Amino acid sequence: MIGSLNPQQQAAVTLPTGHALVLAGAGSGKTRVLTTRMAWLIQGGQVSPFGLLAVTFTNKSAREMLTRLSALLPINTRGMWVGTFHGLCNRLLRAHHRDAGLPQTFQILDTADQLSAIKRLLKAAGIDDDKFPPRDVQRFINGSKEQGLRPDDVDAYDAHRRGLIDLYRQYQVQCEREGVVDFPELLLRAYELLLRNAPIREHYQRRFQHILIDEFQDTNDLQYRWLKLLAGGGASLFAVGDDDQSIYAFRGANVGNMAAFEREFAQGNVIRLEQNYRSYGHILDSANALIAHNAARLGKNLWTEQGEGEPVRICEQGTDLLEAQWVGDEIRALVSGGHSRRDIAVLYRSNAQSRVIEHTLFSSGIPYRVYGGQRFFERQEVKHALAYLRLVANPNDDTSWLRVVNFPARGIGARTLEQLGDLAKEQGSSLYAAVSAMGGKSGAKLGTFVQLLSDLSEQSSVLPLPELIEHVIHHSGLRDHYMGEKEGADRLENLQELVNAATVFVGEEGLMGEPASARMGPSSDALEFPDAGVAPPSQSALDSFLSHASLEAGDNQAQAGEDAVQLMTVHAAKGLEFDCVFITGLEEGLFPHENSLTEQGGLEEERRLMYVAMTRARQRLYLTLAQSRMLHGQTRYAMRSRFLSEIPEEHLKWLTPREQQRTVPDPVSWGGAYRRGDAYARSPATLAPRTAARSLTTGVTVGEQHFRVGQGVAHARFGEGTIIGLSGTGTDAQAQIQFRDVGTKTLALGVAKLAIVQG
DNA sequence: AGGAACCTTATTTTT
DNA sequence: TAAGGTTCCT
Numbered sequence: 001m002i003g004s005l006n007p008q009q010q011a012a013v014t015l016p017t018g019h020a021l022v023l024a025g026a027g028s029g030k031t032r033v034l035t036t037r038m039a040w041l042i043q044g045g046q047v048s049p050f051g052l053l054a055v056t057f058t059n060k061s062a063r064e065m066l067t068r069l070s071a072l073l074p075i076n077t078r079g080m081w082v083g084t085f086h087g088l089c090n091r092l093l094r095a096h097h098r099d100a101g102l103p104q105t106f107q108i109l110d111t112a113d114q115l116s117a118i119k120r121l122l123k124a125a126g127i128d129d130d131k132f133p134p135r136d137v138q139r140f141i142n143g144s145k146e147q148g149l150r151p152d153d154v155d156a157y158d159a160h161r162r163g164l165i166d167l168y169r170q171y172q173v174q175c176e177r178e179g180v181v182d183f184p185e186l187l188l189r190a191y192e193l194l195l196r197n198a199p200i201r202e203h204y205q206r207r208f209q210h211i212l213i214d215e216f217q218d219t220n221d222l223q224y225r226w227l228k229l230l231a232g233g234g235a236s237l238f239a240v241g242d243d244d245q246s247i248y249a250f251r252g253a254n255v256g257n258m259a260a261f262e263r264e265f266a267q268g269n270v271i272r273l274e275q276n277y278r279s280y281g282h283i284l285d286s287a288n289a290l291i292a293h294n295a296a297r298l299g300k301n302l303w304t305e306q307g308e309g310e311p312v313r314i315c316e317q318g319t320d321l322l323e324a325q326w327v328g329d330e331i332r333a334l335v336s337g338g339h340s341r342r343d344i345a346v347l348y349r350s351n352a353q354s355r356v357i358e359h360t361l362f363s364s365g366i367p368y369r370v371y372g373g374q375r376f377f378e379r380q381e382v383k384h385a386l387a388y389l390r391l392v393a394n395p396n397d398d399t400s401w402l403r404v405v406n407f408p409a410r411g412i413g414a415r416t417l418e419q420l421g422d423l424a425k426e427q428g429s430s431l432y433a434a435v436s437a438m439g440g441k442s443g444a445k446l447g448t449f450v451q452l453l454s455d456l457s458e459q460s461s462v463l464p465l466p467e468l469i470e471h472v473i474h475h476s477g478l479r480d481h482y483m484g485e486k487e488g489a490d491r492l493e494n495l496q497e498l499v500n501a502a503t504v505f506v507g508e509e510g511l512m513g514e515p516a517s518a519r520m521g522p523s524s525d526a527l528e529f530p531d532a533g534v535a536p537p538s539q540s541a542l543d544s545f546l547s548h549a550s551l552e553a554g555d556n557q558a559q560a561g562e563d564a565v566q567l568m569t570v571h572a573a574k575g576l577e578f579d580c581v582f583i584t585g586l587e588e589g590l591f592p593h594e595n596s597l598t599e600q601g602g603l604e605e606e607r608r609l610m611y612v613a614m615t616r617a618r619q620r621l622y623l624t625l626a627q628s629r630m631l632h633g634q635t636r637y638a639m640r641s642r643f644l645s646e647i648p649e650e651h652l653k654w655l656t657p658r659e660q661q662r663t664v665p666d667p668v669s670w671g672g673a674y675r676r677g678d679a680y681a682r683s684p685a686t687l688a689p690r691t692a693a694r695s696l697t698t699g700v701t702v703g704e705q706h707f708r709v710g711q712g713v714a715h716a717r718f719g720e721g722t723i724i725g726l727s728g729t730g731t732d733a734q735a736q737i738q739f740r741d742v743g744t745k746t747l748a749l750g751v752a753k754l755a756i757v758q759g
Numbered sequence: 760a761g762g763a764a765c766c767t768t769a770t771t772t773t774t
Numbered sequence: 775t776a777a778g779g780t781t782c783c784t
Contacts, residue, residue, distance in 0.1 A: 086774045183774050350770050571771050633775040
């Protein structure tokens, strides 16, 4: 089992009991070490499969871990605690819902559900949403929870803050009443449950002797505390991560947890996995050199036994369109040179960049697949069907109620719902419970809806889940509604797919106990606690399925199948690898993104993002950029990304002239100026240079002055500086100027009085 | 209740 | 540019 591992991997796998930090570089066999460690612990009799807890961030990696574990050991992984933070907390809360103060059938709000719950709250409270935009409120609530803070714990330093705290408080009351729980609440509730309930805490502390965490650099403060608490009874924490690949600070991840973990737990017990099995030397050395520009690092240098391979290729084009066309040409050459399209990835910093690339690939007939986009369980029609199902499980779920009470239309209008809302508020009840107090015509209509729900509920106790869903789709009127819709065919297909998903789900449950992602059934845990009272009945298939739908939003990966080029953001590429990788848009303002420059530690995070992107490539890495690009309906001129100059020239091969263009080039001479690269000399058919974009201007003229990127300017107050970005035309034109003494400023060229400095 | 017209905004995303 | 939201009109 461990014979084929390198010495560092072996050392990590066979570490004696105690806390340890494994710094696992990109492509160093991290998942392998993690799963082999689990297998090794079990096989050596050091721990039973049930004494292990393994935590991941995505369902995908949890699944992979289980798959690889069962390939290593002939054990049944069923019932093992391997899953996402949210999945495991859900399981914990289901088993101890009473102690956690939750109804047994609590529903999970996804991000969109939560936002609509907040909007509803603001409306009901008559809050001015200019002052408190729902998104800000959501960010505040989730941010607080992720730091483990309840409304009373949050610092109320000004009036606006007090307003937010008050909304947070009201929101909690609303969730409580409706029996719903949002994502961060799953974690916080579970944390508080363990913190406050000593018997339960001690039980799990005793049970889990080994806790393993994947992607530790992505943990937030609450997750770290949760782990510490759970390990408080003497468990060994085995944390695997890579601080250089921390790219999720914007959603609360705290890289600092790695250093903290080393200090508080690992205490020198740190193993570095630095041998890379993925990329050739030039690629690795480029990535190493780039990331070395970051100051706050735990320190790590990847190396490979493979040769240096090919240099990193750089190509600069005049426009985003030319850049995309060049990428398309090069892909065609790579494919005719024998590469599969599925082994080629085009990466970009922001989703908006995919448009031009898609357009180009589409018109050149190159099959491609875009990662990301809408997930299955997030589709409108699927959410509608799920809302009916959720109301069956819990009619007090006002979010679901409002979603479908009048969909398909049944003549229940805004006035009626407003009235109903008032009644519910009066009696402090859910909308469902308030229906009986409604009289008149609208009361009757609502009564019919309630009757529908109770019919569905009745069916839910006799029909198997897939049939129940079928029944719901039919009797709710969703089917007829979409049949009558022009574009309804796809939606109907998705509804059928929902039935299929339920069939698969139920089948897996019967076959192997509970499915990996929703394992939370009648675990023996609850039985061991006298205060848990009567053993809770097994969760119904419907309840498990609803949790599954919330916790696993469905595929957002491009499907396997047709051999297609892979398009995705750099974030989405984390954890993946390809033979050939194009990183596009290497321009200041885009990558690194301009917004990052004002954030604390933002530039370093962008650099880590670039590092992640580069280390995706096995054989060949391309970095491309455009001198001008259409952004927000305006043409923008930008400088080369600083990241390009952070890679030593010895690893680079410029396919276009390296000399820094001080000005936006003349379009005619520039358009075809690139060399073909040398992708595959055997495919000369693709070598024809492209003609230039017809109307590429060379900068911005305002008044008599002509401004270009890279040009020196002087301002009466700010002094001398260099233009690093231009956008807009005429009186709208703006320049981003880096001043020698006062930093970077954005000035309106029509207003600012600038002198052009010669040279 | 549905559609057209208008306005605003625009980084990254998993659970 | 273009998507999403809101408002206003029929």
